[in-house]
Amino acid sequence: MTTFRSLIPSANALVIFEAAGRHENFTRAAEELGMSQVAVSYAIRGLEQQLGTQLFERQHRAAKLTEVGERFHADVSAGLSRIGRAAEEIRMKGREVNVTLAASTAFASMWMLPRLSALRDDLPDIDLRIQTSVRDLDLDEEDIPLGVRGGNPEDWPHYYSAELAPEIVTAVASPAFVEANGLPDSPEAIARHRLIWLEEPVRQACSWPEWFASAGIDYRPTGRRLAINDYVLVIQAVLAGQGISLGWRHLVERLIDQGQLVEVGGHALRTGQAFHVVWPRSRELSAAATRVRDWLLSQT
Template identity: 60%
Template structure:
């Protein structure tokens, strides 16, 4: 009984072979696997040389499995699928004490950081990794168990959701700004001030115009001002006295309590949506990931 290690040019070439056979294209296989077509070509060549058999017929714009290739492909597909499923389960279940949470930089900075000590006190032994990105990642594709998502269930049909916070929005300014300008008392007065705009390319966020409408200023058009695509930078600009920005309660309430920000109006725009911890449907979560999920939900 010969070891597979000696039978194959490389074990990795099986994974390449499976993809190339399924996709009938070396280029497509390379795309799926994050490799070049040439690398795929070499891997298949290695297998063919080792076995002394043609596994593919090369056609124009396409490769087709030979008869021998078909047989081998069926078995390799079956074998690898067993292993993949098991590996995914192992990763999900036995993720052990490491849990990754996908979130925006704003959530990581303003919501999670102030609570990190409490997290450590409540769940000692669990290592939380926060993966920030400028978009909401596909958790399945990235192999990440948990994410923070804005919106509601209709926005995320492939995920389970547990609420963390509602979406309440009000204007905030920094003390430095208010030291130089009259403090606005009404939404109408706010329209006369320097406004800072959040313009995230990948995540929908409420705009100043939407906020004014929610306050009954139906004809108001927010003046253009500083436009920033990262909410952490928006808040920094506010604290630097550059103007007034919309504040999301769950992100700003601690800064307001600390006196670093000032809330400027009694009017709150409540969208009816919220922020949730999300995890993929039909996927096992490790014990630790479940604990993190439950802890997050308990902060609501």
């Protein structure tokens, strides 16, 4: 069986042949490839001898492809072009920098997604990957460089942290709900309306009784209530006019600015806690992850 190695003296001979055929001039091919005209001529002659046919008609200051040479040159050019594109794709893929950010679904969808276009503009060479979970992931165990979590830094002694946003909890409703039911202008007025409850399965989250207590009201729920274990769905229910929910300001501020939500009740609970960007103390933060961390903090 005839092999490629037995047919072609070297892959370099094909590169030289492609350049010589494109220019139809050994001297210009040599200039392009950074070699001597004699070396180009020698490589072409070796290729012709290996294939057992003439590929060029040598002329004064020119080298015209023969009919066989033209067909072979078309195939060689196409092959080298495909190889070049594949090599470039691999090279560019190797240059991509991936950074993973662990966060809640609520943070990912309500805080991060609206800012992704800005991140791509500011950090075009970084491929950000967001990993969501119902619990705060162990960044060391999962080999994730960055995370976002709420609470107090002393609760995470194995992480460095930087504050992203203070925890401020208000009450929010949709404009349609307000139009249909009137604007609740106090916590007491809110208590008379339909309330939507967030029941986090793992993370600790402020509840309606805590929020009312911060306003000096002993709130005791009556009747049936709508309880949802995902904050994104809570806000979707509010947008659909199903009632009033608690609004974590760093998550809902854009919806408020856009007029999709309205703050009601005239009261905001400042818990004294905050949401932080965290990263492990066990390993050095990469340059790319450092840039993502700094970009996140710059958004506040």
